[in-house]
Amino acid sequence: MKLRLLLPWALAVMFLASGSVWAQEQGFPITVVPPGKGPYEFPRGYQTPWDRIQMLVTEKLSPNLYCLHGSAGLDPAHPDAAGGRVAVLFGSDGVLMVDTEDPQLASKTLDTIRTFTAAPIKLVVNSHIHPDHTGGNAFFAKQGAVIFAQENLREEMLSPRGARGRAPDPDGVPTATYRYGSPGDPAVTIHMNGETVDFIPMMPSHTAGDTIVRFNKANVIYIEDFYRNFGYPFADQANGGSIRGMIEAVDLIEKIAGPDTTLVPGHGTLVKKKDLLGYRAMLVDILAKVQKLRDQGKSLDEVLAANLTAPYDATTLGDTQQSKDRFITEVYDEIKDLPPVIHGVRKMPARTPAQR
């Protein structure tokens, strides 16, 4: 009798001692509603019908860590699932959210959170500045949340200069900030609801103000938008993003994630770190090919006409001409004369017709 009681305990200790990474909870993650695959087409002049978009619980990552995302086929910026993915840790200590969705979806996001927890909204951390990730900040600040972000994200919000820059709602500007230090080092660690949550500021990659969020017990990392599996990569260079930084970001995930760690992109399907390798290889390949053409003195239009993404089109969901051209243009700009990031913003030079 005594032995039977002891054995499971001894096994549990051995299991915990055998590795520093927490084990993923049995049976998780659960995909409740997968993102759409398309293809999607929207007529000219189409306006997003925000009132028709539902906020759904799309994934359960652990018993108290859920993802919410908008419905598919309605948001032309993100047709596979509207807006940006929100992660919600909940329990008796309150709610911690990663990102706050587009402003038009903020109150629906709260309504959906209220279907599984009545706990107060305590903390928000922003993965990057884009409105599909920070648009609901002011709304959730009014619910009582303290908003955390990298210092650069706050700078980007206070002095918007990028193509997507817009004057911030002062109530939605992050008030708790931290800086990028060494790759992979958490800047903030939060202990709540039995979970240990690390806010890990990133090198300039998708933007200069990126943060990934690690849920240690659930064995989950919210990796935001430096990786995507719908459409071609997007480095927001006006906000300090960098294609080379995105390669560094993938390499960092290789170091800090375990083989079974669930990686949660801001858009698209859940992945494991091995799924990032093809994406990395594509970035390296396209960088080298654009470099070669630039070395030959080719203009941007000539580089675009070379159709360098062709080998990847068949396997890239959401592949559109706009998505390809944006990616190739970023790589072209990055190879030469990419200005430095100052106060979270990279002042991109105006492109004259001759340079195209």
Ligand SMILES: [Zn+2]
């Ligand atoms: Zn996004």
